[in-house]
Amino acid sequence: MIKFGGDALLGMFTDPDSAVQAVQAAMKMQAAMSDFTKTQTSQGVFSLQMKIGLRWGRFFAAQLGSTQTMEYALFGSDVNAAAATESAAVAGQILLNQEMAGSIDVPFKATPLKDNAQYLIVEQISPAPPLSHPPVSPRFPSDPTPENLLHAVELLDVLAPYLPAGLLNRAAADPHAASLEGEHRLVSVLFANVRGLDDITDQLGPGQEDRIVATLNRYFTAMAEAIHRFGGVVNKIDLYDHGNKLLAFFGAPLAHEDDAERAVRAALAMQEAFEQLSQSLPAEAGLPDLQLSQQTGITYGYVFAGYVGTSWRREYTVMGDEVNLSARLMS
Template sequence: MQTPPPQPAPTAPVATTRLPLAARLLLLILAVAVPPLVGLGLAMMNVNEGALLHSARELHLSIALDVRRALREELERARQQSAAIGYLMLAPDVGTQEEREKLADSQLAFSTSLDFVSFYSLEGERLGTLKARGVAEPDTPATLPTALLTEVPEQGLRVLGLTMAGELPSLRVLQRASVEGKPLAYLLTHVRLKPLVDQLQVLSTEWDGLEEGVYVVDAERRVVLHPTRSRLGASLAESDFFAAIGREVSFHSDFVAASDFEAEMPMFGALVTVPEVGWAIVVQRSQPLTFKTLRDMRLSVGLALGLCALVALVGAWLGARQLSRPIQALVRATRSIAARSFTQVEGEVETRADELGHLGRSLGEMARSLESSEKELVEQTRVRTALSRYLSADVVELIAREPGRLRLGGERREVTVLFSDVCGFTRLSESLPPETVVALLNELFTFATEIIHRRGGIIDKFIGDSVMAVWGTPESHPDDARQAVEAAMELRRWVETGNRRWRQKWGVEIQLAMGLHTGTVVAGNLGSEKRMEYTVIGDAVNVAARLESMAQPGQILVSAATRERLGEEAEVLRHLGERALHGRNATTQVFEVAA
């Protein structure tokens, strides 16, 4: 009989080795923490790149605006100096002719902008020339065209063009010479632009990449000012920068632009116009120089993120056994807070007696505090946004700071009230469709609101085609009356500008009649507990309204009370005498704001 073969012994099960908690935590962090860190790093790089682009734009525009400010200061300095010389030579009570000439020569000797001043009669005939010592006889015309004389503003310069005084550029300008407001002659002079050229030279040497990148061009895009003389006269009309911002841009209007463009290399440029001269300041620099810090920033962010990841891995390895679950709970809580979901820490973390318990409780308190703060902030923002549509920023801020002011009632305050009304509005409404009338009024009220708020006033109400504005409440200032008068003058100037647009768009023009008065009123909330408005009540409001109804189109009438508070600024007013206001027994001294 055969012996059966032996059966193989059963094999023992292979033991599966589980990864230690530290290794698992490391893998978990690699899988969960690293991708968000990378995403955060990329987001930080993108944010910093956008911030760098914004700062580069602001830097280039700031350089251009500095050059424009320097040019305007040089023109204003020249205007003041030539006006002083004109006054010395023309004023009847200055002294003898010899004394006048000595004073005028002294002015020219110390002038940093002028070498000579030529005097012309009101008919354009040259009367003579006063020049500094050592200066050659200037080449000035014997007569000036009448058409040119009519273009000279009452206050300011009429720029005639650029001329070269040797190696240095000068600007030929013409202005009126007046004594006690009466024009007596015209002054022709050349304004030296050497300080401006020196500033361009400083900019080209102090800023990396601006060696040839800051220059001034005229309306034909020819270079008129540049640190390098060989660049003067060069035409930039076909340059890539003007192609990027638009070749039809007018330099006789305010215009600011910044753009990147392609030339021989990627470039970044900015432009600011000087409307009174018809010039523009251009600043351009290569993009590699503009954004040269971006590469270093990306490397630094990458290294910082790598270091953070390494520290996280080491910390996870050391505390894996006891920290895995509470840490995960804390991480989830912090991520929720970062996502603005203010939930509490999961599990029993807040009940632990160790540091993690303290951290969990602190994190929970922080979440609750942040949630409460966010709700309060959202509510305040909502209230402020809603109120700002109806009230000025000062009134909104006052209500937010002192909610008790919302109750009915008021307080006595001295204020300046302005009424502004569109003249002939009934006739205008008859001749235009209602949609056009509404669009015109909305545009007018938008700019009126901007002007009044910028001058520190508040819009009390719109009454049809009228505006009522108040200065001195809820906060008062020493110059409230002056700000109110200047707001009225600025509104009148703006309407003159707006008429050109409305004439082209709708074929109409408007004029405003305005009245201002200063007096004591009661300022506060009027109405009911459910519906109230912040307004002022008193006789001062009636006086201002009567002055406005008395004013002619384009006229600004001011009471004596407002004139008393203007102080030195009262010289802009012209006395019209005593007037009887409708509905009042006593007469009122009335003044008109000069045009």
């Protein structure tokens, strides 16, 4: 699992039989949703449903940022096509494209989507064999020898830039806590949709990895600097139907009395920085005809903020109507 954004997730399979593995995993995920058809809460009973889009193709993976902030992200037109496939599905469906279906070499059944024959609805596939080993849970050494303590510090130095600002200090205050409790708090949510970065990865292609990373990093560090300048947190860069989207928030895990104003000022700073980048990046990438654009949506209100996941894979995120509205304003 690469990303988890509250009501959406991004997974990646890289083995030679990745197409089969992805479909088998999707089938298991939809089967597991039967446990959530009637979810009892203090506010009543809710029915949860899921739709899945699968895409088989080429992508570019990059670790972007600096010693202060790092982000692992996927780029490329096939990544965006996966988002478009998911958008074409309805609740309960698993969709994939014809090319991916052609690479599946086990018994498999799918029917064309009625309104769009480029997609197939997965109905059946041979079940996956049992895992030969459970998922590995990385842990710090429990024996406090000098060597182990040094190793733990080295691991923290590597991992800390991937955590939102403030979280490491909160975890250090209670190192034995299994996780940080979720909370409802006033937060400004900022979504930015940037278009054109995928053209860089697609057009430069294999052999130009250093130039691609340098160009992508110029964008990410400029946006992150504008957000951090006003006390915000870069939460993730994720796939989108067109281009990529950046999620940032102000007010979690650290709050200020003027988080709404900070978010607007950060968005203006981002646009100013982006205008300069849109002039310089095409030449730096060796793509003079490259067109870059960015649009932003901002909301302010109460959201749920906290860790979501398991003991071996969790992510700090925000969820709620204000998050969804910000994404719609962005689009």
